Amino acid sequence: MTPSLDQLDLQLLQALQLDGRAPFSRIAAALGVSDQTVARRFRRLQTQAGLRVLGMTDESRVGRSNWIVRLRCTPDMSERLADALARRPDTSYVALISGGSEVVCEIRPRSRAARDELLLGRLQRTPRVIGFSAHCLLHRFYGGPLRWLQKANALSAEQEAALRPAPLDAAAPGTVTVDDTDEALLAALFRDGRTGLADLQRACGQSEDVVRRRLDRLRGNGALYFAVQYLPEHVGREIGAMLWLTVAPSALAAAGHALAEHAEVEFAAAATGQANIIAAVRCRGTEELYAYLNDKIGALDGIRTVETALMLRQIKQLALAPAAVPD
Known part of the structure; x- marks a missing residue:
């Protein structure tokens, strides 16, 4: 235990x-x-x-985009693909979900050429990948500088x-x-x-x-x-799940800001794709996850569909531990 x-x-x-x-x-x-x-x-x-x-770079502040990528694989490929993605310097989150047959990752390409090489080339040509979707993050409601520990x-x-550190000059809008x-x-x-x-x-x-x-x-x-x-199981939140929510456009901002206030939410952002909000949540158990979906997600206005996928194994959070990276 x-x-x-x-x-x-x-x-x-x-x-x-x-x-x-x-x-x-x-x-x-x-x-x-x-x-x-x-x-x-x-x-x-x-x-x-x-x-x-x-020390993390806020990619949106320096003019770069973040993407959430879902890759459905044959069972013999998912762990190898997840490990390979985790070792890339442009990934900041990699996990196995959906019974271990799917890999989800966040990528932070440093240029348009790097983005296209990965999304349009390498990932789609990977053997035994049988499903692929990429979602550009448009607006972050929670995550980045805002973490669950807060x-x-x-x-x-x-x-x-x-x-709290002494306030510095307020960040001006636009790209840094x-x-x-x-x-x-x-x-x-x-x-x-x-x-x-x-x-x-x-x-x-x-x-x-x-x-x-x-x-x-x-x-x-x-x-x-x-x-x-840190390892989230040490704070008693052993169950992680990814949520893909389809929200009415008129309710998008309100739903996103409501998610940001939920104690269970580690990350929430508006994104491209059929599901226009992507969220990551942490709960103490499956009953708590059920209660969260029923009581809090169910109470949000404008929610049309919700897809939930348990995180079976988190391969990478923000960076691999040094000992986990091979020579």
């Missing part, structure tokens, strides 16, 4: 989601424990719960206020331009969001002051956010 995390573990995870680069001393002061306790808990969660803090309510309002130095900084933070300034300086070939200003600018304009990766 997977051990559940205690209240202090959850507080630490939520603190890191509020500010992935917060010093242990600031977290310790807010939680009322010692620096050594926070450091020890952090290391234990890394080992036991797969904890990682990752719904965990492990911290008091006073603790949240103490841990990133140069090669920014890309090097983003790549280093994706490997480890808590990488120190000296290591970031070496990765970028710039002075510490330049790195600090770049880091503040990327966070301020919304191109960079921090996400906490």
Whole structure:
């Protein structure tokens, strides 16, 4: 049986989601424990719960699109295809669903050529793939910088206020331009969001002051956010499901914003395709999932159809753990 995390573990995870680069001393002061306790808990969660803090690029802010792809395979192909997709740097989520015969993944192609090569070429030519659909994400209602941990309510309002980073310049609308130095900084933070300034300086070939200003600018304009990766079964939510909802156009925005408020929802976005909202949910068991579908999804106006697929195995969340990537 997977051990559940205690209240202090959850507080630490939520603190890191509020500010992935917060010093242990600031977290310790807010939680009322010692620096050594926070450091020890952090290391234990890394080992036991797969904890990682990752610096993530908001693709929509830098002018790139995200896609959800569904691939129906013959039974002997799905795991191999999922593993291959997980090792690609342009995938951020890969799971086996629908009895293990289907793979769902989120891809973040860095260019139109890369998108076309993958969606129009490689995936459709993959042997023993018998069904394929690709859905461009049009608008994110929940996900990206907003993570489930922010719904965990492990911290008091006073603790949240103490841990929330100081506000930076508000992100202006439109696309953010990133140069090669920014890309090097983003790549280093994706490997480890808590990488120190000296290591970031070496990765970028710039002075510490330049790195600090770049880091503040990327966070301020919304191109960079921090996400906490962990094994969801450790917080008692062992059942994951993907939902494909067909919603009346007039009710699309209202349904999406309602989903974002649901405690079970990890991700929700408007998308292209027959199902115009895609969501990912986490529940404590199948009865809770049933109650969620019946009580909360069933109460939304404008819902025409709902397709539900259980996640059998999550291969990749945001990144593979380093030990899982072969040499």
